[in-house]
Amino acid sequence: MFGPRVSAEGGSVPRFRLHHRHTPVECPVAFASWRGFASPLRHGTAVGSCARGGHELWWDVDAVDATAALALLPPFVADRTDATRVQDLPIP
Secondary structure, eight states: OOSSEEOTTSSEEOEEEEEEEOOTTTHHHHHHTTTTOOOTTTTSOOEEOGGGTOOEEEEEEEOSSHHHHHTTSOHHHHTTEEEEEEOOOOOO
């Protein structure tokens, strides 16, 4: 199925790709900012380039809007993150 996902209530739930960037110096702070922050993303996994020197992270999340998507992140991380609404597209 392509397009938005369907919620348990039958409505569509938009998907957002969160793209976070931080500097090498900020890397320890970015990871430490998750401590004590309640989020369904905590203790999960993200695609990231920190170990390769890129210092970028990506998550795909379902949320009603970009503000709600960014609220899943600690403030330090959210302030350095772009939220883009995305959907699956068929490639011919």
